Amino acid sequence: MNLNAVITPVDKTKQVGHKDLFLTQGVKTTAGAKVLHNFIPPYSATVVIRLEHQDLDTAAKLNCDAWAHGSSGENSDFGPALNPWNPNYTPGGSSSGSAAAVAAGLVEFATGTDTGGSIRLPASFCGVTGLKPTYGAVSRYGIIAMASSLDCPGLLTRDVSTCRRLFPLIAGKDELDAISQDPPITYPSKTKLKIGLPKEYFISGIDPQVNQAVKQAAQALASQGHRLVDISLPHTQYSVAVYYLIQTAEVASNLARYDGIRYGRTREHFGAEAKRRIMLGTFALSAGYQDKYYEQAARVRTLIIQDFDRAFRQVDVILAPVSPTPPFKLGEKIADPLTMYLSDILTIPANLAGIPALAFPCGFTPGNLPIGLQLMGPRWSEEILFNLGETYQSLTNWHLQKPKL
Amino acid sequence: MAKLSAQQVEYVAKLAHLSLAPSEVALYQDQLSRILEYVGKLGQMNTKKVAPTYQLIDNLANITRADTAKPPLTPTQALSGTKTTHNGYIVTQPILNQ
Numbered sequence: 001m002n003l004n005a006v007i008t009p010v011d012k013t014k015q016v017g018h019k020d021l022f023l024t025q026g027v028k029t030t031a032g033a034k035v036l037h038n039f040i041p042p043y044s045a046t047v048v049i050r051l052e053h054q055d056l057d058t059a060a061k062l063n064c065d066a067w068a069h070g071s072s073g074e075n076s077d078f079g080p081a082l083n084p085w086n087p088n089y090t091p092g093g094s095s096s097g098s099a100a101a102v103a104a105g106l107v108e109f110a111t112g113t114d115t116g117g118s119i120r121l122p123a124s125f126c127g128v129t130g131l132k133p134t135y136g137a138v139s140r141y142g143i144i145a146m147a148s149s150l151d152c153p154g155l156l157t158r159d160v161s162t163c164r165r166l167f168p169l170i171a172g173k174d175e176l177d178a179i180s181q182d183p184p185i186t187y188p189s190k191t192k193l194k195i196g197l198p199k200e201y202f203i204s205g206i207d208p209q210v211n212q213a214v215k216q217a218a219q220a221l222a223s224q225g226h227r228l229v230d231i232s233l234p235h236t237q238y239s240v241a242v243y244y245l246i247q248t249a250e251v252a253s254n255l256a257r258y259d260g261i262r263y264g265r266t267r268e269h270f271g272a273e274a275k276r277r278i279m280l281g282t283f284a285l286s287a288g289y290q291d292k293y294y295e296q297a298a299r300v301r302t303l304i305i306q307d308f309d310r311a312f313r314q315v316d317v318i319l320a321p322v323s324p325t326p327p328f329k330l331g332e333k334i335a336d337p338l339t340m341y342l343s344d345i346l347t348i349p350a351n352l353a354g355i356p357a358l359a360f361p362c363g364f365t366p367g368n369l370p371i372g373l374q375l376m377g378p379r380w381s382e383e384i385l386f387n388l389g390e391t392y393q394s395l396t397n398w399h400l401q402k403p404k405l
Numbered sequence: 406m407a408k409l410s411a412q413q414v415e416y417v418a419k420l421a422h423l424s425l426a427p428s429e430v431a432l433y434q435d436q437l438s439r440i441l442e443y444v445g446k447l448g449q450m451n452t453k454k455v456a457p458t459y460q461l462i463d464n465l466a467n468i469t470r471a472d473t474a475k476p477p478l479t480p481t482q483a484l485s486g487t488k489t490t491h492n493g494y495i496v497t498q499p500i501l502n503q
Contacts, residue, residue: 039486040485040486042478042482042483042485042486043478043482135461135462136461136462149459149460149461175470178465178468179460179462179465181462181465184464238446238447238450240443241443241444241446241447242447244440244443244444245444245447252421256421256422259422261487261495261497261498262486262487262495263485263486263487264486267422267423267424268424270423272429275423275425275429275433276433276436276437278421278423279414279417279418279421279423279433279437280437280440280441282417282420282421283413283417283437283441286417286420292448293441293444293447295457296447296448296450296452297444297447298457298458298459299450299452299455299456299457299458300447300450300452300455301457301458302455302456302457302458303450303452303455305458337436337440338436338439338440338443341440353461354461
């Protein structure tokens with residue numbers, strides 16, 4: 001089955017699939033966009049170079065929603081990637097090819113970027129592990145920018161242990177990305193954790209199969225001596241509105257550089273979603289509307305961050321579904337941008353707050369489509385998330401399931 | 406808010422250096438109006454006492470690095486993405502008449 005996960009094959013004997021947002025010197029890099037259909041970068045992203053130093057070389061450049069704009073992979077200008085569990089379904093996006101390629105075993109692991117859920121959602125839809133690191137933990141240098149106050153490069157792997165092993169190889173300060181940092185704090189490892197279940201992530205709008213699978217996973221962790229605590233993140237309902245103002249404002253700014261002069265093609269080659277986001281962001285920043293839209297969103301973002309600050313005084317980690325629904329069908333949401341945007345309601349808050357989140361599989365629907373959960377922790381708490389994820393994967397075998405291709 | 410007018414959509418497109426077909430203007434009028442109506446719910450919130458968050462890293466100041474030269478891109482590499490060059494320069498559209 002051709003999953004359309006690969007845009008540019010490089011070397012099948014190598015290990016790494018890079019989302020086609022990561023610049024690879026001498027190898028075509030498109031961002032899934034026709035503006036860059038024949039762009040050959042003269043240098044590589046820091047993440048690519050750091051992996052190459054460990055002899056982890058590029059196997060393929062992977063499909064994604066154009067400019068990483070999307071939740072299903074369907075906004076790729078090169079056609080959608082397909083879900084390896086069922087090709088009638090989307091693999092989730094925007095790191096669609098990354099998740100599909102890891103699930104199908106086309107690569108050992110893949111890179112991705114997570115601006116509003118773009119690693120976790122496809123990881124969840126394809127039954128693989130996905131890490132959105134702490135904002136600033138991984139250098140963004142040489143990765144085509146989407147929304148710079150939110151962008152987090154990360155990893156998609158078959159299990160948590162692999163993710164844990166690879167994360168230190170790509171993380172850490174890079175003088176070419178001014179916001180990149182080494183972890184300023186180390187979290188003490190506790191054996192018994194308080195796990196928060198935010199009521200806003202288990203509301204009636206959440207698919208019952210998802211709700212049940214995620215709650216069963218929470219019980220499995222409770223059986224290991226961790227304590228479940230009901231918590232509230234009261235501003236969750238505003239996260240999509242905040243995100244679609246801040247993110248589009250930053251997209252409009254970042255995509256302004258594409259003028260077809262120094263590289264790439266002209267702005268006429270932008271696809272429908274890129275134009276929609278540029279228009280929305282430009283409007284939100286335009287004279288007369290900036291205070292009402294962009295400024296107000298930046299203020300409500302503070303309230304969302306404060307929700308997490310309060311929660312992490314009460315609990316060590318937060319456990320929640322990744323997506324309100326199991327994987328959806330190709331074409332199901334493409335005509336209605338707002339419905340598509342709402343797919344990210346449970347993943348966006350972690351990006352707005354800059355906290356790490358680890359997604360991994362916790363069950364299947366009766367139709368054999370993967371269901372995923374996510375653990376969110378305070379900034380720089382990746383080790384705690386890995387510990388808990390490894391515990392869960394030692395108790396269950398969801399992560400060992402493979403699609404029949 | 407009321408539905409965006411075609412003129413508003415065309416004005417925003419001009420600001421963003423996008424050229425839209427008439428059918429796109431109508432589509433974006435509809436879609437952007439619906440999205441703006443949705444995000445408009447933020448307007449109901451009282452945020453007078455809340456400081457805005459524009460970026461997340463607040464412990465960075467006076468970042469310095471060693472002032473040492475590193476090999477730059479070669480002129481060939483730097484010009485590799487552009488279609489029209491002249492004597493090692495990138496050719497752009499004129500921005501002034503005469």
